[in-house]
Amino acid sequence: xxxxxxxxxxxxxxxPTADSERIPLAKRLEIYRSMVLMRQAExxxxxxxxxxxxxxxxHLSLGQEAIAAAAAAAMRPGDLSFCTYRGHAHTLARGVPVxxxxxxxxxxxxxxxxxxxGSMHLxxxxxxxxxxxxxxxxxxxxxxxxxxxAQYKGASDVSVCFFGDGxxxxxxxxxxxxxxxxxxxxxxxxxxxxxxxxxxxxxxxxPVEHPAADRASAYGLERIVIDGNDxxxxxxxxxxxxxRARNGDGPSLIEAMTYRYxxxxxxxxxxxxxxxxxxxxxxxxxxxxxxxxLEGSGVKAxxxxxxxxxVRTIVDAATKACQNAPFTSTDVLFTDVYADGGCAxxx
Amino acid sequence: xxxxxxREAVARGIAQEMARDDNVVFLGEDVAKAGGVFKAxxxxxxxxGPKRVLDTPISEQAILGAAMGAAMTGLRPIAEIMFxxxxxxxxxxxxxxxxxxRYMTNGQVTLPLVVRCGNGGGARFGAQHSxxxxxxxxxxxxxxxxxxxxxxxxxxxxxxxxxxxxxxxFLEHKSLYxxxxxxxxxxxxxxxxxARTLRAGTDATLLALGMMVPRTLQAAEILHTEHGIxxxxxxxxxxxxxxxxxxxxxxxxxxxxxxxxxxxxxxxxGAEIASIIADEAFYDLDGPVIRITAPNxxxxxxxxxxxxxxxxxxxxxxxxxxxxxx
Numbered sequence: 001x002x003x004x005x006x007x008x009x010x011x012x013x014x015x016p017t018a019d020s021e022r023i024p025l026a027k028r029l030e031i032y033r034s035m036v037l038m039r040q041a042e043x044x045x046x047x048x049x050x051x052x053x054x055x056x057x058x059h060l061s062l063g064q065e066a067i068a069a070a071a072a073a074a075m076r077p078g079d080l081s082f083c084t085y086r087g088h089a090h091t092l093a094r095g096v097p098v099x100x101x102x103x104x105x106x107x108x109x110x111x112x113x114x115x116x117x118g119s120m121h122l123x124x125x126x127x128x129x130x131x132x133x134x135x136x137x138x139x140x141x142x143x144x145x146x147x148x149x150a151q152y153k154g155a156s157d158v159s160v161c162f163f164g165d166g167x168x169x170x171x172x173x174x175x176x177x178x179x180x181x182x183x184x185x186x187x188x189x190x191x192x193x194x195x196x197x198x199x200x201x202x203x204x205x206x207p208v209e210h211p212a213a214d215r216a217s218a219y220g221l222e223r224i225v226i227d228g229n230d231x232x233x234x235x236x237x238x239x240x241x242x243x244r245a246r247n248g249d250g251p252s253l254i255e256a257m258t259y260r261y262x263x264x265x266x267x268x269x270x271x272x273x274x275x276x277x278x279x280x281x282x283x284x285x286x287x288x289x290x291x292x293x294l295e296g297s298g299v300k301a302x303x304x305x306x307x308x309x310x311v312r313t314i315v316d317a318a319t320k321a322c323q324n325a326p327f328t329s330t331d332v333l334f335t336d337v338y339a340d341g342g343c344a345x346x347x
Numbered sequence: 348x349x350x351x352x353x354r355e356a357v358a359r360g361i362a363q364e365m366a367r368d369d370n371v372v373f374l375g376e377d378v379a380k381a382g383g384v385f386k387a388x389x390x391x392x393x394x395x396g397p398k399r400v401l402d403t404p405i406s407e408q409a410i411l412g413a414a415m416g417a418a419m420t421g422l423r424p425i426a427e428i429m430f431x432x433x434x435x436x437x438x439x440x441x442x443x444x445x446x447x448x449r450y451m452t453n454g455q456v457t458l459p460l461v462v463r464c465g466n467g468g469g470a471r472f473g474a475q476h477s478x479x480x481x482x483x484x485x486x487x488x489x490x491x492x493x494x495x496x497x498x499x500x501x502x503x504x505x506x507x508x509x510x511x512x513x514x515x516x517f518l519e520h521k522s523l524y525x526x527x528x529x530x531x532x533x534x535x536x537x538x539x540x541x542a543r544t545l546r547a548g549t550d551a552t553l554l555a556l557g558m559m560v561p562r563t564l565q566a567a568e569i570l571h572t573e574h575g576i577x578x579x580x581x582x583x584x585x586x587x588x589x590x591x592x593x594x595x596x597x598x599x600x601x602x603x604x605x606x607x608x609x610x611x612x613x614x615x616x617g618a619e620i621a622s623i624i625a626d627e628a629f630y631d632l633d634g635p636v637i638r639i640t641a642p643n644x645x646x647x648x649x650x651x652x653x654x655x656x657x658x659x660x661x662x663x664x665x666x667x668x669x670x671x672x673x
Contacts, residue, residue, distance in 0.1 A: 080420070117451035125455045130419065135443050141412020142444070148413055149420045152372065152398060159416070172439075175406035179413065182404065336454035337488050339512035345488065346589040346623075347540065 018232035020293055027073060031231050032294060033307050034069035035287050038089040040308075040315045041098045045088065045105055049266055053323070054105045058119045061089035063229075063261035066286035067192050068093045070234035071160060074242060080130045082143040082161040085120035086192075087132030090162055094127040099318035108325040115328035116336075130159075137167050140176030140189065147180065147187035147245075158245045159187045160238075166197025168211040174218075177253065181219040184250035188241045191253070192228060194260045199272055212255040221253050228256030229286040232293070258286075348531050354524040356498035357387035357463075360505035361425060363534060365395050368423060371509055374401040374410060375427025375463075384429055385465055385524050407437035411462065415444055415514075418460040423509055430472075431464035431480045431518060438483070445514035446489030461508045462516045466494065467558055467609055468657050469522035473648035479557070479610040479641075484516045485586045485619070491539055492586040494518040496560035498528040500584060503537025511539055520557040540588030544597065548579035551603040551667060554594060554620060556583045559607040559658060566663035574668055586616050594620065595628050602633035605667055609657055612640040634673075639666050 020028065042062050048054045061068060064086075072081070072093035083090040091101055096112065104111030105119050112122055120134040130146065133139035143161035150157050167173050168191060180187050191212035195202055208214035213223045227233050234256060241252035259281040263270035270278075291304055337343035351359065365371045373391060375383075379402040382389030392400045403410050407428055414426040428434055434441055441462070448456045468477035485492045491513050495501045501519065508515040545560070546567055555563035560582045570576040579597050583590075598604050604624060606617030621636040641656050 113451060113453040113455070116453045121451045123452040123455055125452070130416075131448065131452065131456065133444075135439050137408075138412065138439050138444055141406075141409045142416040142419075144409065145413035145416020145418070145424075146420045147416070149417045149422050152417075152422065172408045172412065175404075175409035176412065178404055179406055179409040332453065337450050338491075339449065339457055339459075341454070343488060345587050346591045 018230065018236040020232040021297065023232060023235060025297070025299070028232070028294060029299070029307070031069045031073045031235065032290050032304065033311065034073065034093055035065040035231065035290065036308050036311045037098065037314070038065045038068060038092050039287060040311050041092055041101065042088055044315050044319055045102060046262070048102070048106065048319070054119070055107065056118055057265045057267065058105065059086040059265045060262045061086055061260065063281065063285070064192055064194060064258045065089055066231035066290070067162070067190065067228045067234050067256050067258060070231040071162070071190060071238050074235050074239040075158070075160065078128065078157045079242070080128050080146050080157060080159045082130050082139040082146070082159060083122070083132040084136070084139070084163055085132060085134040086164065087120070087122050091122040091124065091129050091132065094124070094129050096122070096124045096127050096129060097318070098315055099321050100124070102318050102322045103325055106322050107328055108322050109328045110322065110325040111328065114332050116332060137163070137170035137172035139163070140167070140172050141179065143187050144176050144180050144185055147185035148183065150186050151183070156246050158242045160190060161187060162190045162192060164197065165191060165193040165195070165202040165211045167191070168215060169197070169205060177219040177221070177251070180251040181221060184248065186245035187251045188238065188245055189251065189253045190238070191255045192258055193255050194258050196260070196264065198264045199268060210255050212253055216253045219253070221251065224252065224254045226254060226256050228258035229284050229289060231286060231290050348529055350527050351498045351530045352524065353498045353501055353519070353526050353528070354385060354387045356501035356530065357505070357519060358389055358391060360502040361388065361391055362394060363502065364506055364509040365391070365399060370421065370423045371425065372399045372401070372417065372422055373425045373427070374403050374413065376403055376405055376429050378402060378427050383427070385521060387519070387524060388427070407433050408439070411437045411440035414460045414462070415440060415458060418458045419448070419456050423459045425461045425463060425509060428462055428464045430476045431466035432475050432478050434464065434480055434483060441484055441490065441516070442487055446487040450489060457512050458514045459512045460514050461505070462514070464516070464518055465521040466518040467520040467522060468646050468653060469558060471648055471650060471653060474645035477646045481518060481556070481586055481616050482610060482614050485616060489514070490587060491515040492518070493539060493584060494520070494557045494586065495584065496520070496523065496557055496582050498526070499530050499535065500537065502530060502535045504539065504584065506536040507539050510536070515539070518557065522558050526561070540585050540590055542584055542590035542593040543582045544579060544593065545582050546578065546580040548577040549601060550577045551579070551605060551671060552594065552597040552601045553578050553580045553605050553607060553667070554583055554617065555580065555607040556586070556616065557609060559609050562658065562660045563607045563663055565660045566667065569660070569664045570667060576668065576671060578667065583616070589620070591623055595624070598624060598628050599631045602631060603671065604632070604636050605670070606636070606638045607658055607663055608638060608640040610641060612638065612643045615640050634670065637666065637670050639663055
């Protein structure tokens, strides 16, 4: 399958399908700011990795920011996000401070989980970030369980589960979709199709064009493919899906086409990509698209510049705070294995 | 006081907890309308309704994943994995998700959930529906593992498991479902992490679990009446947390110890206990720690073969008698 210059939108018009002007300007500026924050924070994470200040691995969402930012902007407080190991952007999108995220990546005492989880497990329950799951597919059934609780309790929150195109080939994806559809659970599944499952083009390992959307009918769900680089399209699509979920109309499965600028993880230089593909996608950079559109709506360039420099100040301050923070105290090593706070397995 | 079967005790234990707490919900394959393939959950649907007692598709990952998501957001689910062997198809939750989430999130996430399984052999089901899978679960810090051997313990330990704020694997023995025992009226709540001495003795300590408990008690009676050997029998009950003190205290008095395990020999639960004894009670011992286990083979189906594989009353008694005579 030829890799499209634009995401394959199956007959959708080339121009954005969302009516951007219908989205309140304050919300659009919030989305822009959120995308800028993700971009800058992840670029900083990458810089820190190159300085050996972030260890282990990291999976960046550079290029995919529109999905995380708009999906979170469309949520209500109390809605729950379930993320993958590529979870920095989704965590930041819910308002978790940059310092806490970078601190966790750097193994510092100010980290979100004080270094006990690391890059792939960012979790902030107080912000509705119910975990970043590093076993592909594991969190789809978990999101179903949270949605089942909402249904059982008569609560109005929605569980939103993000995952990549590669996840659509693992059993838990299918078990979760079937379970959610049978029970009409208030859960929204968002497949971020960035065209590659780790190092392999997704098209090589699926018998259909769209790994998520083309499986939707098997679970009685609508086939939805959207431009994941257009934050307004993401915002409107997810707002509709969340409303359906809250209304008792059951789950949605949305496939958002996008592209990651870096390799799968820090270990991957992404040499498998055809020449020119990255450059073509960068022409459709979600931040550039959004900035141009905001300017087209009359927002002054200076106001957008101010957002960018404001975020730069925040990311710089967070970086400095993390560099100055002590390494995680070893006091936490034996804590919270069990709910009594300790790790005793025998008397 | 009433005489209940082990199977009836399961339903009574679940009902006791569901009646007490609306947050307790129950899901699994064929558990509601059919009352469970072992008929251990009969009547729960009628008593608590379809919102709280759910028949699921054959989707073990969905069952355990949903239990986790419900637990982390405030419910206290009981999930049934019908045959314990099926844990293998949802092992990610047992190995990676349940036990590690609290730790990785620095205590942000609490998972009060119970996974119930029909464990163990003796029913001629063959190698994939008969295994004793305790050691599949007890190797993960963060998980608790219990295995009751009597109707009373089923209720008390199940109640303790449901009320525990940690994920607990609750291993019922499918060959014990029809066994009977006296159970007092009213609420019954036991404690995880406690072994129970079922028979006092001075010559040797016998540690048993699940279906091996009644067999070991019978063997102890034979040893006593036919050979004058007086064994102490301890029902281990809880593998995690492990009541080491109960066992070490007994060994200090008897000087000999035998584990009686249904699982294949390699890495059975008795190996961990033997290692603890070697470290902490070596000088109390008058002879080697002896593990009585199934041989290291898959469980066969035919009567004659399965009976040879799982430790029998006579094999338990003979092994102990010979070892003590040596």
